Amino acid sequence: MPYPAQRRFQSPSFALPALSATLALSLSLGAQAQKVETISIGVAVAQTSNTALLGQEQVIGAKFAEKFLNGRGGINGTPFKLVFQDTGGDEAGAINAFQNLITKDRVLGIVGPTLSQQAFASDPIAERAKVPVMGPSNTAKGIPQIGNFIARVSAPVAVVAPNAVRQALKLDPKIKEVAVLYAQNDAFSTSETGTFQQTAKDQGLTVATVQKFQTTDTDFTTQVTAVLNAKVDLVIISGLAADGGNLVKQLRQLGYKGLIIGGNGLNTSNMFPVCQKLCDGVIIAQAYSPAQGSAANQVFVKEYTAQYKKAPPQFAAQAYAGVQVMVEALKVIDRKKKLNTWELDDLRVELNKQILLGKYSTPLGPIAFDKEGEVIQKEFFVAQIKMKDAKTGSFVYLK
């Protein structure tokens, strides 16, 4: 087979001139306004650093969207392209990734970044350059308010968490005392725990103890002892997969028998290897469930499962939804005026306008946006973990 060998030989020598050519091109074409040549959408998520645990799922979701939506005709027959830039886990990385996407890759819009803290640093850059941003997993308060060009598909925690508490009360109406635990160094968990505590009070429950931990902790003896001493009937945990899983495990091992609610950060099968059989019965608040009944979601779940041999996780579904919203908005614009006749800057502004106007049927269910860019999502889910054996389990949707 001479062809693959030849190809392998050629690729590095080909890559260098191409690279310098694009560099020269991007330098020389500088300031003057330019028509839109290729339809590219930027994806800036954490592909490296410890945030990559979430970012990798987003990459898979976005790549799946590119393949699947292009397979269905792309933007009225023209395929679109995703450009990935790694943000790493810090603010400077997110700003650099955004700058690259805006000026070098000349994307129409950006899906990203992964963390809310990164969004507070990088979104003002896009706002100033008038490039629409769709946050796939930024759940902190104040994200859409950064500017007109900032929207998100990730529902803020305030709306997801209360459902789980109501569901727990349905399972065991005798619950009176609650212990709340949260990861104090995680932005998502700290805002989520506020909602959980408020909901518990609104439902007439007593918050007997509030315990803090760090996402990097592995030993939770202090927190578990405090919970056991408080003699509670319900434990609510806001954390991430590894720490949350360990906490569940140690609670059970030290003899806690009551119900456990896990926040949205525990909505991932990455937790199963950590607490194994002891994960069983944990109630999880979900912003996305593969059980969501819409046709859009069922096709997504079927295709995704066929390709990756597992049901899509929440971060993948949200990243998919982010890309889908941009593509559908572009389709509408394209029908009015062909995309390749637009000036890049005008198209970015128009895309932002169209994103906020449209209604989308995504795997998250039907969604739309208010005029600030906040997602309006109708359905949230509560699931209970059922473990089949030590390694495999599933989220069983609770009605």
Added chain:
Amino acid sequence: MTDFLSTYGFLIVTMLQAGLLGLSLYFPLQAGQLSLASPGFYSLGGYVAAILLTNPAFAGLRDTLGNAMFPLTWLVAAVLAGLLGLLVGVPALRLRGIYLALATIAFVEVLRVISLNLSITGGAIGLFGIPQPFGIVDRWQYVFIFGPLLILTLLFARQMERSRVGRALRAIREDELAADAMGVPPTRYKVLAFVTGAVLAGIVGAMSAPLLSSWNARQGTFDASIAILAFVLIGGSRHTWGPVVGGALLTAVPEVLRFLADWRLVINGLVLVVASLYLPQGIVGALEKLGRPRPPQRPTPVKPAEVRP
């Protein structure tokens, strides 16, 4: 040119910033003190600026001062970092070598956990929506803020090295006991060097808060301590330019190599390993050696003349 600046402008600014943070660690190192406390003061400075610039309690002050508010944040950050440096430095600098390093790591962690638990610092989310100083619209314009500070710091470091203080610091670095015996009070000079570094890190933090538009507890972490230490060691710990070169290089490498995707981190690691293996004096140290004339060599022994009978 505008495209280049808007793509890489932010990177250039972060290179300057890294150099400045490297210098803040270089000052105590001049007295032979391995302190990893810089990110703590950097984080403190950033919080001071972020609170002064966003907290509603200071709205009146902001309105009356306008742009003069920004230099005020630098000043307040410098003073607070200096005071905290004094407070931490006096007991901590009784420790030496690795123990001082451990104590300063603990200090950074303590500050981090405090900032996570206070409501004025915004907890884990931190503070956001920090306004831009002096009508800055693009991130590259921060060169005009960080650049002058870097030049001033380099001049200051040069003058200090040539002064009595610089000689005292070097004496302590080489042999503390001998320096003490010669009448150089080690504690006073060590604290002085430590506080100088703290003030610099505090000012850099106060300037960085608007640069990132947001500030949170992830700015001052153990990871940052190690990164800053790497700037100094790779650049060269015995030369003023060392931390600047090291900081700029290690910040730029992963960004300039962005097209290599995940491989860029491998290259970054390689630079670290190769530089520390083959350039023990750092990059600047190695360059300096090149410039110096070779030390005189022992002449090759002349063969004794053959004596024929």
